Amino acid sequence: MILQQARCLFAEEGFERTTIRAVAGLAGVDPALVMQYFGNKEGLFAAAMEGAHTGGTARTAPRAEIPAAVLRDLLAKFESTPDREAAVTLLRNFLTHHEAKRIMRDEVMCAVIGDLSRTIGGPDAELKAALLMSCIAGMALGRYALELPGLGDAAPEDIERLMRPALEALLGEPE
Amino acid sequence: MILQQARCLFAEEGFERTTIRAVAGLAGVDPALVMQYFGNKEGLFAAAMEGAHTGGTARTAPRAEIPAAVLRDLLAKFESTPDREAAVTLLRNFLTHHEAKRIMRDEVMCAVIGDLSRTIGGPDAELKAALLMSCIAGMALGRYALELPGLGDAAPEDIERLMRPALEALLGEPE
DNA sequence: GCGACGACTCAACGACCGTAGAGCGACTGC
DNA sequence: GCAGTCGCTCTACGGTCGTTGAGTCGTCGC
Numbered sequence: 001m002i003l004q005q006a007r008c009l010f011a012e013e014g015f016e017r018t019t020i021r022a023v024a025g026l027a028g029v030d031p032a033l034v035m036q037y038f039g040n041k042e043g044l045f046a047a048a049m050e051g052a053h054t055g056g057t058a059r060t061a062p063r064a065e066i067p068a069a070v071l072r073d074l075l076a077k078f079e080s081t082p083d084r085e086a087a088v089t090l091l092r093n094f095l096t097h098h099e100a101k102r103i104m105r106d107e108v109m110c111a112v113i114g115d116l117s118r119t120i121g122g123p124d125a126e127l128k129a130a131l132l133m134s135c136i137a138g139m140a141l142g143r144y145a146l147e148l149p150g151l152g153d154a155a156p157e158d159i160e161r162l163m164r165p166a167l168e169a170l171l172g173e174p175e
Numbered sequence: 176m177i178l179q180q181a182r183c184l185f186a187e188e189g190f191e192r193t194t195i196r197a198v199a200g201l202a203g204v205d206p207a208l209v210m211q212y213f214g215n216k217e218g219l220f221a222a223a224m225e226g227a228h229t230g231g232t233a234r235t236a237p238r239a240e241i242p243a244a245v246l247r248d249l250l251a252k253f254e255s256t257p258d259r260e261a262a263v264t265l266l267r268n269f270l271t272h273h274e275a276k277r278i279m280r281d282e283v284m285c286a287v288i289g290d291l292s293r294t295i296g297g298p299d300a301e302l303k304a305a306l307l308m309s310c311i312a313g314m315a316l317g318r319y320a321l322e323l324p325g326l327g328d329a330a331p332e333d334i335e336r337l338m339r340p341a342l343e344a345l346l347g348e349p350e
Numbered sequence: 351g352c353g354a355c356g357a358c359t360c361a362a363c364g365a366c367c368g369t370a371g372a373g374c375g376a377c378t379g380c
Numbered sequence: 381g382c383a384g385t386c387g388c389t390c391t392a393c394g395g396t397c398g399t400t401g402a403g404t405c406g407t408c409g410c
Contacts, residue, residue, distance in 0.1 A: 014271035095266075095269075096189035096270070104321065113325070127325040129325070130329075134326065137317065138313015141312065141316070148284055150292070154302050167341065169344035170341035
């Protein structure tokens with residue numbers, strides 16, 4: 001319950017503007033109880049992001065299926081309810097919070113890019129993988145953070161249908 | 176001088192963690208002088224973002240040249256020095272600051288998407304334009320905010336060479 | 351010389367936040 | 381019945397921040 005309200009506020013207001021008092025108030029408990037549970041504000045934030053980067057099949061997918069797998073992984077993470085709020089919390093804070101940035105950069109992007117670039121192979125493999133993940137992340141931002149017109153409420157199938165050819169063109173033909 | 180240090184700190188630490196005292200300290204002046212110049216912290220932030228969203232040829236480009244024009248606009252904005260720091264300031268704060276988000280969403284993304292979708296035409300025109308702009312924004316984040324391996328220090332020509340076919344595939348054939 | 355004026359600084363206020371420690375009430379084992 | 385423990389709350393401290401108003405210093409017109 002506390003975690004739920006914390007994720008809501010962290011995602012809506014960001015880490016700095018979210019106060020422990022506000023989280024406790026929404027959860028109907030005393031701020032000191034939040035401290036007792038999570039140690040400090042950083043602990044609460046780390047707990048709120050837990051589960052944001054787990055699973056995914058793209059890292060082990062064969063070359064030809066990488067675009068579809070990457071899209072499926074991301075949409076599954078954000079459209080399903082269990083990890084969605086944690087993922088949104090990470091997505092909304094990775095530009096301004098050091099730990100969120102480290103997770104997004106090292107544990108999400110760099111880790112996946114490393115695997116994908118080995119599968120992609122050839123020259124520019126790392127750049128191709130980085131661009132592919134960046135496009136995916138940009139789509140997530142446009143859809144779940146900015147809620148751009150046409151994208152925020154588009155059907156996942158339409159997104160997959162339009163983006164997959166683009167990502168395939170990005171990878172190019174195998175050597 | 177004050178603005179320069181402000182942009183540096185806003186881009187590095189984010190709006191909330193940047194204090195007027197720190198900006199004034201780096202600029203070698205008194206915090207009260209910053210207040211006198213910019214009214215309040217929001218005014219300083221708005222001034223720091225000024226020039227972040229200007230110009231660009233993509234909005235009036237013919238359909239076939241949209242991918243190249245969009246890439247050129249973004250790389251020109253971030254690789255050249257005059258508006259670069261303002262653009263980075265906007266890029267690093269649009270997820271956590273309301274005014275920065277409004278500018279990024281309404282004045283940058285929505286405005287361009289509106290023009291592009293009219294040029295693109297056909298079904299899914301708006302979704303295609305939103306996805307195109309999201310991919311571009313994602314690339315900017317991966318390069319200038321996360322500095323992903325392979326992308327952060329890639330040559331602009333290589334980025335343009337790999338991304339243009341992907342964006343062209345995203346637009347598809349004209350009706 | 352001197353008063354006015356602008357640029358800039360000093361010192362302080364009020365508010366808010368993270369955090370700590372004492373305290374309170376309910377429950378449990380004996 | 382009672383001491384102990386656990387979950388939780390109350391109160392307060394220390395620090396930092398945005399902001400303000402008075403004050404200082406140099407400059408310029410007369």
